[in-house]
Amino acid sequence: MPNFDGGHYFLTVLAPVRTDFIQDKIPGRSRSHRAQLAQKLALTPTGKQTAASPDDAWPSPFSRNTLNHLARFVIIDGPAFNGRNSGDSLVAAIKGIDPLVPQPVDRFARPYLLFAADIDAKNGDGDAALRAYTDALWATMQDDLTIIFGHCVGFDGITSADAFHGYIRRCQVETTMPFNDYWAHDELKAKPGTPKKASAFNLVTFAVKAIGWAACAWAVALLLDIVLSAFHLHGRVQHWASWIALRFGIGLLALLVLVAIAAWIAYRYFMNKGLKPFPTAPGSDLPSVLKSLFVQQHFTRLAIEAQGLDAAALHARFGAFLQAVQPADLQKPTQPPGEFHAPALEAPK
Numbered sequence: 001m002p003n004f005d006g007g008h009y010f011l012t013v014l015a016p017v018r019t020d021f022i023q024d025k026i027p028g029r030s031r032s033h034r035a036q037l038a039q040k041l042a043l044t045p046t047g048k049q050t051a052a053s054p055d056d057a058w059p060s061p062f063s064r065n066t067l068n069h070l071a072r073f074v075i076i077d078g079p080a081f082n083g084r085n086s087g088d089s090l091v092a093a094i095k096g097i098d099p100l101v102p103q104p105v106d107r108f109a110r111p112y113l114l115f116a117a118d119i120d121a122k123n124g125d126g127d128a129a130l131r132a133y134t135d136a137l138w139a140t141m142q143d144d145l146t147i148i149f150g151h152c153v154g155f156d157g158i159t160s161a162d163a164f165h166g167y168i169r170r171c172q173v174e175t176t177m178p179f180n181d182y183w184a185h186d187e188l189k190a191k192p193g194t195p196k197k198a199s200a201f202n203l204v205t206f207a208v209k210a211i212g213w214a215a216c217a218w219a220v221a222l223l224l225d226i227v228l229s230a231f232h233l234h235g236r237v238q239h240w241a242s243w244i245a246l247r248f249g250i251g252l253l254a255l256l257v258l259v260a261i262a263a264w265i266a267y268r269y270f271m272n273k274g275l276k277p278f279p280t281a282p283g284s285d286l287p288s289v290l291k292s293l294f295v296q297q298h299f300t301r302l303a304i305e306a307q308g309l310d311a312a313a314l315h316a317r318f319g320a321f322l323q324a325v326q327p328a329d330l331q332k333p334t335q336p337p338g339e340f341h342a343p344a345l346e347a348p349k
Contacts, residue, residue, distance in 0.1 A: 002174045004126035007280025008069070010178035011130065013115040015152035015171045017075070033151040034075065034111050040147055041073050047338035063338030064140035066286045067119045067133050073148065074114040079106045113152055118178075120285045124277075134165040182284040286337065287330040294335040295327050297342040 003010055017037060021030040045058035062071045084103055092099070121129030137145060138161040145164065149155045152171075158164055221242075228235075229242075283292065302321050306314055324345055326333065335342050 002176055002275070003178070004121055004129075005178050005277040006180045006182060007120070007122050007124070007284055008178070008180055008182075009119045009121040009126050009129045009133070010175040011115070011117045011119060011133070011168075012173050012175045013113075013168055013171045014076075014173050015113045015115065015149060015155075017111040017113055018151055018153055019110050034077075037113065037148065037151040038075055040151075041075070044073075044144065048340050049338065050340055053340060059336075060338045061141040061144050063336065065133075065136040066290070066337055067136055069118045069120070069286055069289070071117040072115070074116075076108070076112045076114055078108045078111075081105060110153075113148070122280055122285055124280070130168075131165055134168050135161045138164045180278075182281040287334070290335040290337060291327070291330045294333065294342045295325055297335075298325055298345055 018033040021032055022036065023030050045060055047053070047060040047063055048055075048057050049060075062068055084099075087097075117133070119129060119133045123129070146158070149158070149167070154170070155167060158167055283289070298321070302317070306317055309317060324333075333343070333345055
């Protein structure tokens, strides 16, 4: 399930950061692209994503579209160091390996900018979803993208949505293990069946045992034929051993070839099954998720306010709540993207 799964496209981009220096207007002073990129990312607003966010926090530029569920920029300066490669202490002492001598450490020739995003792809076409997303990004946050990716290699001359999509494609790496936190269709959930009694005998076990016994019999016959022939003991035993080694050898070779072909077919079958994406989970697109968060928060407030009401008053209050919230309308009123709290809603009394 690379890149596309469950109605979502998981975009992973690694863009190499430029290593040349930016010459300042003041003679003798320069700045690195890595430092300028880190400053730009640090100053990019994140919106009201937590309860501690100030009320006047600027919205994230990614909230200008309703396609991305999550988006993140990270500067990767080098691979993580997991410590020395351990080994046997006695073997190291015999070989004269000094544990105080540093081992080679992997390093990058330059930093990389990681851009990861989880976006909606409800129509089942991952390529079309990615193109729609890059077009939406370019239309809503072109200035930010130009500054951010302008510190990366190969971004010079990118001035259109087509060119930006091409650049993202060139820097894209395959997402081999996406994280999808939305449940799938009910038909994917197998119904509990009647427990079956486990049997020690099955076709696979029988085939493996048969091949093993045949291989052992052939090896014994071959060894016996070699030993008797070496001592010139040509008799009935050597004759039968030679016959078994020859006949069983051909049959065993054919059997092994068939097993190898069957194993390859089974491998390709399961690999193709594994590459098939799960269907889109109902209500897993961003507008539906935002509407769910909006209804959830206001319903919680309704439950608190309605404590102690009699049946008639509760019925009327709940009807007014449905009229104000409009649960079936995904467009409005709803939760703004990139914000933690739902906007206030004056429910009719």
